[in-house]
Amino acid sequence: MNQPKLLILLGVILLVVVTIGSTFYVVDEREKVIVIRFGQVVRSDDKPGLHVKIPFGIDRLLYFDARILTMDAAPQPFLTLEKKNVIVDSFVKWRIADPLQYYLRVGGSEQGARTRLEQLINSGLRDEFGKRTVRDVISGERRNIMEILTKSTDKEGREYGIEVVDVRIQRVDLPPEVSQSVYRRMEAERTRIAKELRAEGAEEAEKLRAEAERKRKVLLAEAYRKAERIRGAGDARATAIYARAYKRAPKFYSFYRSLNAYKESFKGKDDIMIVDPSSDFFKYMKQPRR
DSSP states (O other): OOHHHHHHHHHHHHHHHHHHHHHEEEEOTTEEEEEEETTEEEESOOOSEEEEOOTTTTEEEEEEEOSOEEEEOOOEEEEOTTSOEEEEEEEEEEEESOHHHHHHHHTTOHHHHHHHHHHHHHHHHHHHHTTSOHHIIIIITHHHHHHHHHHHHHHHHGGGTEEEEEEEEEEEEOOHHHHHHHHHHHHHHHHHHHHHHHHHHHHHHHHHHHHHHHHHHHHHHHHHHHHHHHHHHHHHHHHHHHHHHHHHOHHHHHHHHHHHHHHHHTSSTTOOOOOOTTSGGGHHHHSTTO
């Protein structure tokens, strides 16, 4: 085969390869494709797999990401029912549902779709927050607000070929000046509650102390009563014993009592007694054998 024919053959093969390469295209599961011919959309519903188009640039392909995308909106201020500003930080999960509508309404631009979504979300947040108080949007009604916004923005987003999967409110903050005021009120409220609790505790402690003191006095009085009763019984018994002893041996009893009296009287070395020597107190000293 001479060289001209070889070149022609190579050119034909190259042309066939280029034709085949520009005729077939692949759609991935994570993509959506629009086929445009002479500025008009030919197809927008190709399934994942291998497809055919007119080659040599007659059919032009536009690929779009079919995965769920996240739009993290910048925090925005909104007015509540009491006309108080709150700063809301939110994000949106979305994806392309209708590539044709998406292309026609936002030009197939992801930035354009984000701009429209941000407008829809801000409008929905403004409406929902305007119906509720600060307490509602911070705690009780947040989940309800997110569900309402997801449904409403999804319905409106369908006009742009967008499916809104989820709308989430990450944070609801008060402006700094309002936050300081709220913190001061919270601090004052907590201080008031603390004072009330301390006063209640002091009152309860005083009651407990008074009750304990009352019980102590009752116990002491009861113990004193029992002690006096026991002491009285002991004295009575001792008196009875002394009486029986006296009856049996009056002289010995008198002598024993005198010895005890001497013992108690002369216990201290520095004690001084002024007693008449002729008194009966010294009778056993004068006449020890009697």
